[in-house]
Amino acid sequence: DEWRVFFEQFAGKQVTVVTVALDNAELLSALVQRRVYMEQLRLHLPDNVDMDDEDDVMRQAEKLISEQSSRKRGCLEIIFDTMCGPVLRWFGFFLPAKVLLDRIYLWTE
DSSP: OHHHHHHHTTTTSOOOOOOOOOOOHHHHHHHHHHHHHHHHHHHHSOTTOOTTOHHHHHHHHHHHHHHHHHSOOOHHHHHHHHHTHHHHHHTTOSOOHHHHHHHHHHHHO
């Protein structure tokens, strides 16, 4: 009730966003991390995917994952993935779509 009374004084003055100054470094870090993973996933998906439509993103990502799992890998890709892949993935580079989806939902919840 106290907050309602406070904000009623701004009624009709087009206040659209309110933030509260808290120690929210953990929340901001999670939002940034989620945005980074969403951007990486967007680079894997077709250009026409609406990243704001969660169902469309999931549909396209699942399609991409099934295509990637059924595709045969070449000799150089296998060597690169074995030698350099683990180190690069440790730093968040060249993550597969499945891992990106898992991390997005980890940071969302």
